[in-house]
Amino acid sequence: MTKLLNRPLKAFAFYALVILLISVPVYVLVVDHIWISELDENNWLTLQHTKERLETGVFTREDLEQINHIWGELLPGVSITKTNEAAIRPDSVYEILRPHEYDTDDGAGRFRGLVSYLNINEQPYQITIETNVEEADETLLAIAIVTFFFFILLIVGFILLNRRISARSWRPFYQTLHSLQSFDLNKDDNLHLPPTDIQEFQELNQSLHLLVKNNIAAYQQQKTFTENASHELQTPIALLKSKLDLLLQEKEITPEIAEILSGIEAPLSRLSRINKNLLLLAKVENQQYSDKEQLDIKEYVGAALILFEDYLNNKNLFVRNCIQDSILINTNSFLLETLLHNLLSNAIRHTSDGGQIRIELQNRTIFIANSGKQALDEKHLFDRFSSTSKDKISSGLGLAIIKEIVLKNNWQVRYHFDNGFHTFAVSF
Amino acid sequence: MKILIIEDETALVQDIIKYLTSEQYLCEWASDYQTAMEKVSTHEYDCILLDLMLPGGDGLSILNQLKKQNKQDGVIILSAKNSIEDKVKGLKLGADDYLAKPFHQAELAARIESLIRRKQFDSNNIITQNELSIDIHSKTVTVNEHPVSLTKKEYDLLLFFIGNKNRVLSKGALAEHLSGDFADMFDNHDFVYAHVKNLKRKLKESAYGDYIKTIYGTGYKWEQ
Structure with missing residues (x-):
């Protein structure tokens, strides 16, 4: 994954490199061309000047040899030599590589020469003018170095500019991203996005606002619906229960009717439980238990074990409570009680007769383990109504409530199965 | 023994009355806030069963009224809300007991009996x-x-x-x-x-x- 702003930077850098690489030979050709045409012009001017003077002046053969000798001594680039008629050709330009007279370290130097012919005293002479030119490879090297230097300058500039742009123009985008990342439908009732003067970001923020607003509304609606629905169900359930109580008092209840009546009681009790739990879940979600105080886990576990004593004894369950030290946590007492009751009642219900329940407390984490045979499906364990067992009494909400309580308190709950023990661990 | 049932759910009230009358209880019934207020301020009851969600007003203000008049009637709150806040508030305002719906009639009868017993000082407990x-x-x-x-x-x-x-x-x-x-x-x-x-x-x-x-x-x- 690359960051958004690094991608164009890479492309820009690559493009700049290609263009600059192409530019190097082009520069070399252009500079060389200018060099050479300038030199040729210079040679030609010198030639014209020299020719004119030689043709208008009166020189003997000896004079000319003298001049050539002096030129050879003083100006090694110019020479005049006698030639014959047959060798006369039009003016020509040549290039030659030969060692410098003085600059011997540099290896061979490049020379540009102009050859011309003229008649002095009716005699044909050849005149040569030679000038040192910068070698093409030296030009190439110099231009390459300069180009590379500018390339580095360009990249540094790109990076700095990029940083500035990212810090300025993209700031609202990153703020929006951050807001979205930290948004929690469970906790927040609004998405706070920073104002921006960039049109695209403004549009993005508006769309996000609308989207989140609709989501929050739908979520709220769902929560209120659950709460209202379970409220409405309370009364009919209460009526069913009281009618059943009255029915039991009837004088002429045959064993058959009695059996049907007790068959009604169990599902009614389950219905009541589900409804109660849905209501509880909705209330926990709506943060209705926000009073917090310092509570001792040890005390609460002890109290819960006393409450469940009958059920433990009835199934001959062996409880090993290894909690020794008191640990204080800051939370709502009803929620802590509900959490522990749910964990323990789960453990009791799902352990077969004569099984074991182990309670431990380590580093602010409580482990409640019960013996069992098969690991549970961890993925959907904490979902609503995902009960993996065919347990008739389960409301299917116990673990969902545990998860919700844990979430509201910023705790953590984990499940693992090992050595024949289901373990639920809650870290406070 | 006189019992006042303040509750708007007719069928539930009928069940309660049916269950309780065979004991030596005399049951009266108020189905809305206004009637309840009138009955509470003009009569004395051994026990009042009070639903907190009433048409016409909040059950908690009936409790307040009782307290203002310095009445000794025992009060059991019957609530479908089952919320801790209501329970705490109700008990603070002077209710004697709290029973969440749905409940068993037998549980209600036992609570009423226990409440009345507590209120009778002459029986030596x-x-x-x-x-x-x-x-x-x-x-x-x-x-x-x-x-x-x-x-x-x-x-x-x-x-x-x-x-x-x-x-x-x-x-x-x-x-x-x-x-x-x-x-x-x-x-x-x-x-x-x-x-x-x-x-x-x-x-x-x-x-x-x-x-x-x-x-x-x-x-x-x-x-x-």
């Missing part, structure tokens, strides 16, 4: 049932002056039975009475058998009559 007497204060039970040693649960059961004489009590109602709110977390209430069995045995050993009858398939009944 002793319940007498044939040769059996129960001292509510010291929580001791004697048969013909001989003490019977009961566990806390057996003692609770005994009071529950006496508060619901001649009524069939289902296992569920007994379990809920013993374990409270979370009895419905479990499907097996067999432990109730054990406690009832022990209670019967202990009473029998003290030469007390065998009043607790097992009703096939449904539960138990204190017959007298």
